[in-house]
Amino acid sequence: xxxxxxxxxxxxxxxxxxxxxxxxxxxxxxxxxxxxxxxxxxxxxxxxxxxxxxxxxxxxxxxxxxxxxxxxxxxxxxxxxxxxxxxxxxxxxxxxxxxxxxxxxxxxxxxxxxxxxxxxxxxxxxxxxxxxxxxxxxxxxxxxxxxxxxxxxxxxxxxxxxxxxxxxxxxxxxxxxxxxxxxxxxxxxxxxxxxxxxxxxxxxxxxxxxxxxxxxxxxxxxxxxxxxxxxxxxxxxxxxxxxxxxxxxxxxxxxxxxxxxxxxxxxxxxxxxxxxxxxxxxxxxxxxxxxxxxxxxxxxxxxxxxxxxxxxxxxxxxxxxxxxxxxxxxxxxxxxxxxxxxxxxxxxxxxxxxxxxxxxxxxxxxxxxxxxxxxxxxxxxxxxxxxxxxxxxxxxxxxxxxxxxxxxxxxx
Amino acid sequence: xxxxxxxxxxxxxxxxxxxxxxxxxxxxxxxxxxxxxxxxxxxxxxxxxxxxxxxxxxxxxxxxxxxxxxxxxxxxxxxxxxxxxxxxxxxxxxxxxxxxxxxxxxxxxxxxxxxxxxxxxxxxxxxxxxxxxxxxxxxxxxxxxxxxxxxxxxxxxxxxxxxxxxxxxxxxxxxxxxxxxxxxxxxxxxxxxxxxxxxxxxxxxxxxxxxxxxxxxxxxxxxxxxxxxxxxxxxxxxxxxxxxxxxxxxxxxxxxxxxxxxxxxxxxxxxxxxxxxxxxxxxxxxxxxxxxxxxxxx
Numbered sequence: 001x002x003x004x005x006x007x008x009x010x011x012x013x014x015x016x017x018x019x020x021x022x023x024x025x026x027x028x029x030x031x032x033x034x035x036x037x038x039x040x041x042x043x044x045x046x047x048x049x050x051x052x053x054x055x056x057x058x059x060x061x062x063x064x065x066x067x068x069x070x071x072x073x074x075x076x077x078x079x080x081x082x083x084x085x086x087x088x089x090x091x092x093x094x095x096x097x098x099x100x101x102x103x104x105x106x107x108x109x110x111x112x113x114x115x116x117x118x119x120x121x122x123x124x125x126x127x128x129x130x131x132x133x134x135x136x137x138x139x140x141x142x143x144x145x146x147x148x149x150x151x152x153x154x155x156x157x158x159x160x161x162x163x164x165x166x167x168x169x170x171x172x173x174x175x176x177x178x179x180x181x182x183x184x185x186x187x188x189x190x191x192x193x194x195x196x197x198x199x200x201x202x203x204x205x206x207x208x209x210x211x212x213x214x215x216x217x218x219x220x221x222x223x224x225x226x227x228x229x230x231x232x233x234x235x236x237x238x239x240x241x242x243x244x245x246x247x248x249x250x251x252x253x254x255x256x257x258x259x260x261x262x263x264x265x266x267x268x269x270x271x272x273x274x275x276x277x278x279x280x281x282x283x284x285x286x287x288x289x290x291x292x293x294x295x296x297x298x299x300x301x302x303x304x305x306x307x308x309x310x311x312x313x314x315x316x317x318x319x320x321x322x323x324x325x326x327x328x329x330x331x332x333x334x335x336x337x338x339x340x341x342x343x344x345x346x347x348x349x350x351x352x353x354x355x356x357x358x359x360x361x362x363x364x365x366x367x368x369x370x371x372x373x374x375x376x377x378x379x380x381x382x383x384x385x386x387x388x389x390x391x392x393x394x395x396x397x398x399x400x401x402x403x404x405x406x407x408x409x410x411x412x
Numbered sequence: 413x414x415x416x417x418x419x420x421x422x423x424x425x426x427x428x429x430x431x432x433x434x435x436x437x438x439x440x441x442x443x444x445x446x447x448x449x450x451x452x453x454x455x456x457x458x459x460x461x462x463x464x465x466x467x468x469x470x471x472x473x474x475x476x477x478x479x480x481x482x483x484x485x486x487x488x489x490x491x492x493x494x495x496x497x498x499x500x501x502x503x504x505x506x507x508x509x510x511x512x513x514x515x516x517x518x519x520x521x522x523x524x525x526x527x528x529x530x531x532x533x534x535x536x537x538x539x540x541x542x543x544x545x546x547x548x549x550x551x552x553x554x555x556x557x558x559x560x561x562x563x564x565x566x567x568x569x570x571x572x573x574x575x576x577x578x579x580x581x582x583x584x585x586x587x588x589x590x591x592x593x594x595x596x597x598x599x600x601x602x603x604x605x606x607x608x609x610x611x612x613x614x615x616x617x618x619x620x621x622x623x624x625x626x627x628x629x630x631x632x633x634x635x636x637x638x639x640x641x642x643x644x645x646x647x648x649x650x651x652x653x654x655x656x657x658x659x660x661x662x663x664x665x666x667x668x669x670x671x672x673x674x675x676x677x678x679x680x681x682x683x684x685x686x687x688x689x690x691x692x693x694x695x696x697x698x699x700x701x702x703x704x705x706x707x708x709x710x
Binding site for chain 2: 063
């Protein structure tokens with residue numbers, strides 16, 4: 001399948017935009033997700049720090065009621081699902097509920113046990129939960145208990161999902177605009193290239209009147225200018241092949257171009273029509289297919305460079321001899337190397353027939369002239385004799401008329 | 413003449429329409445409570461006070477307000493100054509305020525479905541304390557200085573046993589052998605925890621909270637003493653409140669559990685079942701205690 005330059009450019013541009021835009025978008029989404037996650041963890045640590053500060057006095061005073069209130073107040077953070085204040089032995093003092101049902105019990109989960117041995121805040125991310133815990137220490141470094149908080153990651157996950165969705169949507173819209181822009185630019189960019197290609201193709205087909213519509217001053221504009229100049233130059237120096245072929249095909253005379261190997265290279269319609277061949281039957285075939293002894297003449301012509309006209313005959317496919325007037329001229333490169341021989345053959349059958357008819361008429365006319373001449377001679381002789389008779393009688397008549405006139409005058 | 417009468421009626425109707433008759437003595441009704449966390453207390457009392465204000469609108473009550481005092485003395489002052497019309501609390505504070513402000517008892521409140529309760533004094537099961545007298549030289553934890561079951565009632569019981577109670581700054585303060593030191597834990601649960609963890613030797617709270625707050629550690633505790641029962645809560649009124657209004661308020665409160673709207677307000681008001689008359693002898697153990705006010709509210 002042949003792909004247009006416009007399509008290729010479009011695919012390349014959209015591909016590049018998608019690759020770069022998509023990469024940037026994915027990177028941004030990833031960075032954003034990391035930042036949100038880090039910010040959320042930071043916020044939970046802040047909550048834990050604040051709580052532990054407030055709880056330290058309550059732990060010291062064993063004020064379970066106040067601990068409960070502190071944890072209940074901490075529920076203002078909707079992400080805080082569970083909260084426990086543990087004593088130094090790991091028993092729950094407050095579980096963040098008004099019932100405080102877990103008071104006096106030990107937490108059995110693994111992270112809860114890890115919290116009891118931690119000397120700073122530690123965290124663990126489950127699927128949808130963030131567990132955070134650590135020791136509650138008084139200003140004098142006395143350990144008074146532990147805080148264990150469980151946050152829901154649903155909210156932050158939802159924010160991340162919303163951000164990701166928004167980013168994808170924005171990226172898609174931008175890529176869509178990019179694709180439209182790429183489509184527009186590629187169309188705009190390739191239009192002159194396509195036009196130049198079309199003009200070049202037309203020039204190749206000999207349509208030298210085709211020109212590029214130049215609209216820009218850029219390289220394509222310059223290329224268009226060059227193409228137009230080329231077309232003008234070609235128009236001045238080259239006969240278009242189509243035009244040339246038309247000339248050749250419309251020639252009444254037969255034209256044969258002989259290759260340097262004395263094979264037939266080109267023939268025109270007149271040759272095919274006169275000799276009854278198809279073009280394939282002649283092209284590339286030896287010249288003596290249609291000529292017999294004249295091949296030597298042609299070879300002489302080629303080798304000696306003599307341009308002369310002879311009358312000979314060619315053989316039709318049916319083997320009939322057609323009288324022709326043959327003239328040949330060698331085509332050479334500027335270096336003198338032979339390119340071929342252009343042979344013009346004129347069917348002179350009609351002329352020959354006319355000459356024969358003329359000759360026969362002439363002979364018959366001569367015969368008739370001779371016969372008429374002899375007839376005239378005999379008649380002339382007869383006339384001369386009659387003439388002599390008439391002239392004598394005339395003279396006597398004229399003498400008599402004279403005498404009559406003299407008698408009349410005398411009488412008057 | 414007929415035209416003049418017509419004009420009069422038009423003017424009268426317009427006046428009534430745009431300037432409806434209002435009771436010139438329109439004022440809010442104030443219900444008082446003693447607590448150190450006013451915001452939460454106001455939230456608790458709002459359903460009752462709003463209901464009362466709505467029903468008392470024909471009596472010129474246009475709004476219901478909750479007034480929270482920090483102490484018995486402050487509440488007594490509020491009642492005297494007319495800033496509080498009705499005061500609702502457990503029997504001891506109500507009686508104390510009555511004595512200070514001259515207010516009068518009105519009805520009993522069944523708070524959370526409980527009509528009366530009593531106090532238990534308890535220690536750890538492994539403690540060598542087996543009688544109230546053994547508390548000499550020990551520290552006991554009460555809930556708060558205004559709590560009937562968490563302070564006044566057990567205090568009265570200890571006084572009746574001839575023990576001398578001394579308020580201490582904290583649970584670790586020294587206690588003389590001939591006295592019983594006491595501290596306020598601020599919450600019944602704290603009292604239980606403090607006893608369980610040995611921060612104090614004994615604690616006192618009402619029987620229900622004792623079982624609730626001890627949870628699965630109930631078997632680690634033992635009851636040292638159980639007091640007599642007293643009404644769960646009592647509502648009193650300012651002595652200079654118009655008797656007609658008092659009667660109306662009493663009727664409304666007594667009938668609350670009979671109407672759907674009243675039941676809804678009662679339920680929202682800490683799951684109160686109803687208001688009823690104060691049984692005649694329910695407060696006798698308190699009032700008949702010699703030197704009750706002097707000794708208990710000292």
